[in-house]
Amino acid sequence: GAVVSQHPSWVICKSGTSVKIECRSLDFQATTMFWYRQFPKQSLMLMATSNEGSKATYEQGVEKDKFLINHASLTLSTLTVTSAHPEDSSFYICSAEDNANTEAFFGQGTRLTVV
Amino acid sequence: KQEVTQIPAALSVPEGENLVLNCSFTDSAIYNLQWFRQDPGKGLTSLLLIQSSQREQTSGRLNASLDKSSGRSTLYIAASQPGDSATYLCATDKIIFGKGTRLHILP
Numbered sequence: 001g002a003v004v005s006q007h008p009s010w011v012i013c014k015s016g017t018s019v020k021i022e023c024r025s026l027d028f029q030a031t032t033m034f035w036y037r038q039f040p041k042q043s044l045m046l047m048a049t050s051n052e053g054s055k056a057t058y059e060q061g062v063e064k065d066k067f068l069i070n071h072a073s074l075t076l077s078t079l080t081v082t083s084a085h086p087e088d089s090s091f092y093i094c095s096a097e098d099n100a101n102t103e104a105f106f107g108q109g110t111r112l113t114v115v
Numbered sequence: 116k117q118e119v120t121q122i123p124a125a126l127s128v129p130e131g132e133n134l135v136l137n138c139s140f141t142d143s144a145i146y147n148l149q150w151f152r153q154d155p156g157k158g159l160t161s162l163l164l165i166q167s168s169q170r171e172q173t174s175g176r177l178n179a180s181l182d183k184s185s186g187r188s189t190l191y192i193a194a195s196q197p198g199d200s201a202t203y204l205c206a207t208d209k210i211i212f213g214k215g216t217r218l219h220i221l222p
Contacts (some may be wrong), residue, residue: 002219007160034209034210036212041210041214042214043119043204043212043213043214044206044212045173045212046210046211058118089128091156093158095159095209097209103149103161103164104161104209105161106151106158106159106160106161107158108155108157108158109157109158111156
């Protein structure tokens with residue numbers, strides 16, 4: 001099956017610093033990638049939809065200047081959490097959609113802890 | 116606005132039993148519904164994808180059904196095993212997720 005690799009799997013950073021998370025589709029081209037955030041015992045909440053070569057579409061309430069998304073190629077999207085604060089600590093997951101727009105394949109997730 | 120609800124929130128059953136997980140959604144205008152499995156602290160594993168034109172999908176011991184008109188989907192797990200213990204999530208159009216059902220299979 002299709003594989004989506006997310007890196008890093010966990011990261012601890014100091015408040016005020018920026019963290020970049022990568023999401024790669026390893027064996028297929030993904031024109032669309034999705035970024036989600038999941039708080040403990042909560043469901044996944046879509047943050048933004050990332051389309052290759054264009055600006056990401058952010059969900060209501062998600063600050064686009066704080067969560068920078070870049071989708072420069074058909075196999076890579078990045079999420080940068082800028083000026084991270086402790087309340088940004090969460091589990092971030094990406095998914096990639098193959099060009100047939102069928103299944104969504106998910107990365108392993110990134111546990112971000114801001115101290 | 117689409118809302119996805121999963122009942123029950125948690126379920127414990129003895130090994131070997133068949134079980135049904137429920138997913139309901141408020142807006143029937145969906146393109147697809149997908150079931151996922153999530154192990155603690157891990158990402159999601161796709162289990163079954165049902166397109167809006169389909170009524171069910173099967174994979175091994177798993178069977179998922181979709182009734183768009185009533186806004187419901189079920190995930191049927193046959194002959195449950197301890198390795199099936201996980202949180203099961205459903206999502207409409209890969210965007211709106213339920214909170215999941217935490218399943219614990221008792222050995």
